[in-house]
Structure formats: structure tokens, C-alpha cells
Amino acid sequence: xxxxxxxxxxxxxxxxxxxxxxxxxxxxxxxxxxxxxxxxxxxxxxxxxxxxxxxxxxxxxxxxxxxxxxxxxxxxxxxxxxxxxxxxxxxxxxxxxxxxxxxxxxxxxxxxxxxxxxxxxxxxxxxxxxxxxxxxxxxxxxxxxxxxxxxxxxxxxxxxxxxxxxxxxxxxxxxxxxxxxxxxxxxxxxxxxxxxxxxxxxxxxxxxxxxxxxxxxxxxxxxxxxxxxxxxxxxxxxxxxxxxxxxxxxxxxxxxxxxxxxxxxxxxxxxxxxxxxxxxxxxxxxxxxxxx
Numbered sequence: 001x002x003x004x005x006x007x008x009x010x011x012x013x014x015x016x017x018x019x020x021x022x023x024x025x026x027x028x029x030x031x032x033x034x035x036x037x038x039x040x041x042x043x044x045x046x047x048x049x050x051x052x053x054x055x056x057x058x059x060x061x062x063x064x065x066x067x068x069x070x071x072x073x074x075x076x077x078x079x080x081x082x083x084x085x086x087x088x089x090x091x092x093x094x095x096x097x098x099x100x101x102x103x104x105x106x107x108x109x110x111x112x113x114x115x116x117x118x119x120x121x122x123x124x125x126x127x128x129x130x131x132x133x134x135x136x137x138x139x140x141x142x143x144x145x146x147x148x149x150x151x152x153x154x155x156x157x158x159x160x161x162x163x164x165x166x167x168x169x170x171x172x173x174x175x176x177x178x179x180x181x182x183x184x185x186x187x188x189x190x191x192x193x194x195x196x197x198x199x200x201x202x203x204x205x206x207x208x209x210x211x212x213x214x215x216x217x218x219x220x221x222x223x224x225x226x227x228x229x230x231x232x233x234x235x236x237x238x239x240x241x242x243x244x245x246x247x248x249x250x251x252x253x254x255x256x257x258x259x260x261x262x263x264x265x266x267x268x269x270x271x272x273x274x275x276x277x278x279x280x281x282x283x284x285x286x287x288x289x290x291x292x
Contacts, residue, residue, distance in 0.1 A: 032121035038130060038168040038175075041243040042089060042200035043277055045215040045232040046251060046259050047178060050130045050166045053091035056285030061087045061101075065252045065275035068265065078273060085254035090266040103254045110255045112136035120167060132164040136259055138257050155186040158257040162199075174203045180217070182257055188225065196220040197260050203236070211236040213247070217260045230259050231267040 039049035042059065053059055067081030075081065075086040087101030087110075097114040117131035140156045159182070166176035178199030187193055201215040234247025250267035251259035266272030 007091050013126065026276055032123045035120040035122055035130075035168050038120065038166050038174045039203055040211065040236050040238055041245060041277070041279065044176060044203065045213050045234045045245065045247045045277075046230065046249065046254070047199055047201065047215060047217070047256060048112075048114065048115075048132075048134050048162070048164060049176060050132045050164050051200070052094065052114065052132070053089055053281070054095050055091045055093045057091045058282045058284055058285065059089040059279050060282070061085075061089060061277065061279045063087070063103075063254045063277050064256065065249070066268075067252075067272060067273065068272040069272045070246075073192050074134055074273070078212070083252045083254065097207040101255070103258075105258060107141040108135055108138050108255055108258070109141065110138040122131050128167060130164075130166045132166075134160075134162040134164055136160045136256055158182065158184040160260075172205045176201045178217075180256070180260060182255065182261055184261075190223045190225065195222070195261055199260070209238045213245070219261060222261075226264050227261065228266050230263045243277075243279050247275055247277075248272050249275060 027115050039051045041049065042051045042053070042061070043049060043063075061086040065083040067075055067078035069077050071078050071081075082206065083103070083105045085103040087099055087100050089097055089099035091097050095116040098116070099112045101110050102108070103110070106253055113133075113135050115133045117129070117133060118127055118129070120130045121127045136159070138158045138160075140158075143151060145151070159179045162178050164176060164178055166174060168174045176199075178201070180197040180199060182195045182197065184193055184195070187195075197217050197219045199215065199217040202213065204212045213232075213234050213236060215230075215232045217227055220226070228250065230251045232249035232251065234245055234249075237244040237246070250265040250271050251263040252265075252273055253259035253262060265273070
């Protein structure tokens with residue numbers, strides 16, 4: 001009798017434990033789940049993606065553009081010319097990133113803040129998109145002050161503000177919109193100091209470590225000039241701690257204030273530049289990387 005009673009108690013306990021686990025699983029499935037890996041790198045091609053560095057992660061990023069491919073064999077199809085940016089990006093928290101960089105084009109120094117407003121989730125009570133605020137500040141150091149004393153310090157400044165809106169449609173396709181506001185202290189004749197643009201970008205996953213990317217920036221209400229809209233195509237290659245990006249673009253610039261509003265080459269006329277981005281992430285804390 002005692003053995004039978006003990007057996008009944010053990011069986012009841014196991015049933016209760018199993019029921020609790022099932023209820024916990026149901027509750028967990030009802031909670032919104034974060035959508036991961038919308039983009040693999042912090043850049044789609046030229047512009048920023050919603051990818052954030054986790055807290056205490058430091059990224060070293062090299063951005064490189066060559067000359068025009070159609071410049072001919074004497075110029076080794078553009079490889080004789082080079083424009084480069086060296087940058088550091090750091091996660092102050094999972095929601096706030098900062099960065100600094102220096103570009104050879106116009107010998108420009110830049111800094112930026114990147115703040116995560118919302119993350120795309122799925123499941124019950126899901127949120128359909130990821131939202132990130134981006135703001136950069138740049139200083140052009142050409143021409144040199146001693147060569148052009150009439151150029152004041154304020155004339156060298158520019159500010160760019162963007163709202164990055166992305167959605168991972170499925171496991172293979174991600175898209176992003178980038179409404180952009182640019183303010184320059186000094187502009188070309190016929191331009192306003194304030195300029196608006198709308199960027200669109202996307203990623204198509206081809207293999208677990210290879211993706212195809214595209215990016216386009218349309219300048220709103222831009223006057224007729226030598227400048228054209230920035231257009232880029234490229235590939236992401238993921239190799240452990242590196243994300244290696246190969247691309248073809250009509251922009252040689254490496255910061256938003258320049259490539260969005262000062263691109264003078266026409267992609268569809270053959271004015272195409274080959275380039276690449278290569279990054280290395282260092283974890284300065286114990287926290288593991290969160291793939292955005």
C-alpha cells in the first residue's frame with residue numbers, strides 16, 4: 001500500500017512539473033522575440049545600417065575607394081588612385097554607439113552618435129521595424145588655414161541627421177529606409193545650406209556567409225548641377241571576426257555629408273569606383289556580441 005501511494009505521489013509530481021514547463025513554454029512563445037541579423041555590418045555599403053555594437057565592443061573600420069574603372073589601363077583601371085577613411089566605433093551601451101574617423105577626401109574629420117530607438121520583434125505584440133537615430137558632425141581641413149585665411153572655421157563644418165528604418169522581411173531579405181537631413185555652413189552656388197535626401201538600401205542573403213547589398217540616395221529638390229545621386233552595389237563576406245565588404249559605387253567619398261550631396265560621377269555612364277570596407281571587432285568586456 002505504501003509503495004502504491006509513493007508511486008502515485010511521484011507520478012502526480014512529474015505531471016505537475018511537466019504541466020508547469022509546458023505553461024512556461026507557451027508564455028515564452030507569446031512574448032515578442034527580437035529579430036536578429038538584419039544586417040551583418042554597421043554599414044550597408046556606404047551608409048550606416050541599424051547594426052549596433054554591443055556594450056564594450058570596439059570596431060576598427062577601414063573604408064577604401066579606388067579611382068574610376070573607366071580611367072583606363074594607364075591608371076590601372078582606377079587602382080592608382082585611392083581614397084580612404086580610418087575609423088573607430090565603440091558601444092557605450094547596447095543602445096548607444098559613438099564613433100570617430102578621418103578621411104583622405106578633403107582631409108575630413110568626423111564623429112557620430114548612433115542611438116537605438118526600437119528593435120524589430122516577432123510574436124505576440126511584435127514591433128514591425130527597427131529604428132535607429134544617427135547624427136554625424138564633420139570638419140573639412142582643406143584648404144589649409146594658412147593658404148586660405150578667408151575660410152573661417154565655421155565654414156568647414158557640416159551636420160548630418162538620419163532616421164534608419166529597417167525591416168527583416170524573412171531569413172533572406174532585409175530592407176532599410178534612411179530619411180536624411182544635411183546642414184552645411186558653406187555650400188556650392190545655387191544650393192541651400194539645408195538639404196534633404198532619402199536613402200534606400202537592402203540585403204539579400206545568398207549563403208550563410210555571403211550576401212548581396214544595394215544602396216541608393218535620392219537628393220530631394222536638388223538644383224541642377226554637376227552632382228548626381230549616389231548608387232552602390234556590393235557583397236558582404238563574413239569571416240569570423242571580420243565583415244569584408246566589396247562594392248562598386250559612383251561615390252569616392254566616405255562620409256555622409258559628402259557622398260550624399262557631392263557625388264559627381266554617374267554610375268550609369270560608367271563612372272564606377274571599386275572599393276571595400278573591412279572591419280575588426282574587439283570585445284573589451286565579458287559580454288558576448290549581439291548580432292543585430
